[in-house]
Amino acid sequence: DQQVKQNSPSLSVQEGRISILNCDYTNSMFDYFLWYKKYPAEGPTFLISISSIKDKNEDGRFTVFLNKSAKHLSLHIVPSQPGDSAVYFCAAINPAGGTSYGKLTFGQGTILTVHP
Amino acid sequence: KAGVTQTPRYLIKTRGQQVTLSCSPISGHRSVSWYQQTPGQGLQFLFEYFSETQRNKGNFPGRFSGRQFSNSRSEMNVSTLELGDSALYLCASSLWARYTEAFFGQGTRLTVV
Numbered sequence: 152d153q154q155v156k157q158n159s160p161s162l163s164v165q166e167g168r169i170s171i172l173n174c175d176y177t178n179s180m181f182d183y184f185l186w187y188k189k190y191p192a193e194g195p196t197f198l199i200s201i202s203s204i205k206d207k208n209e210d211g212r213f214t215v216f217l218n219k220s221a222k223h224l225s226l227h228i229v230p231s232q233p234g235d236s237a238v239y240f241c242a243a244i245n246p247a248g249g250t251s252y253g254k255l256t257f258g259q260g261t262i263l264t265v266h267p
Numbered sequence: 268k269a270g271v272t273q274t275p276r277y278l279i280k281t282r283g284q285q286v287t288l289s290c291s292p293i294s295g296h297r298s299v300s301w302y303q304q305t306p307g308q309g310l311q312f313l314f315e316y317f318s319e320t321q322r323n324k325g326n327f328p329g330r331f332s333g334r335q336f337s338n339s340r341s342e343m344n345v346s347t348l349e350l351g352d353s354a355l356y357l358c359a360s361s362l363w364a365r366y367t368e369a370f371f372g373q374g375t376r377l378t379v380v
Contacts (some may be wrong), residue, residue: 185368194357194371195310240310241287243324252322253300253315255369260309 154178155243156252157258162242165266167228168187174241177222181243185255186226198239199226202216231265268295271360271372279378285346288375292339292360299341300369301333304355306349313356347378 156175167179170172172186175243187195201215201224208215214227228235239262242255272291275319280286285358301313312325316335339360345352355376359369 172352187371192355192374192376194273194359194373197368197370200375219353221324237298242310243275253298253359253369254312254323254325255310255359256312 152265153259154181155241155258156255157239157261158243159261160259161262161264163264166233166256167230170235170263170265172228172239172241172263174224174228174258175222176224178243178245178256179222180245181256182222183214183244184215184217185242185244186213187240187242187257188235189260195240210224214247227257228263231263233249233267235264236263238263269273269329271314271358271370273356273358273372273375275375277378280348281296281343282350283349283377285344286343286348286377287342288356288358288377290341290358290360292358293370296360296370297339298360298361298363299335299339299359300359301341302357302359303327304357304374305353310357312315313343316354317344345377350379353377353379 185200186198199213205232217224238260240260241258274289298317300315304310312351315323319335330346335341357374359371360368361369
């Protein structure tokens, strides 16, 4: 049961352009969402998060948008740089009850390639 | 401020053996979670510890276990290793484990032969 889905396995963009990474979720109990960036053989690095009470959060070149009614979130990277090339994971937290502690539910990831 | 430290970085074990992996969280973080990453299943939650107590457990067999010490350091153990246990094992620490970001270590790459 894939509760968090990243339907695009890969995305290729030109340096300087916008990268848009998408994520859909099915569990309406999720109320906090995070994006992580990961290089091979390394742990994920936290990028940006958003609470369900907001619809947008910005941090430098990274902006996350949340559409609760559509159960959809997206990460915008502007402008994209070659160093942004990595796997991007979205993750969600369900706070309901004791089964939520410490558990991030991850999507399958999207490989972003930024060409110089 | 030191990050999350996982040891060892790489490990090769034989089927049937057992293995113990270690994780030292960021100073002041009391929650430690463990994840398994494989190409087919992605990042899967194993369990979470807070103040030496396991508060949450994922859908893994009982061969996977863990513990947390009073200094918040955590270990996970896998007994009777199977080929399918080959994966990158990641540890994450956070302050309160619900609305705070989890910071990951570099992982331990376990290969079972």
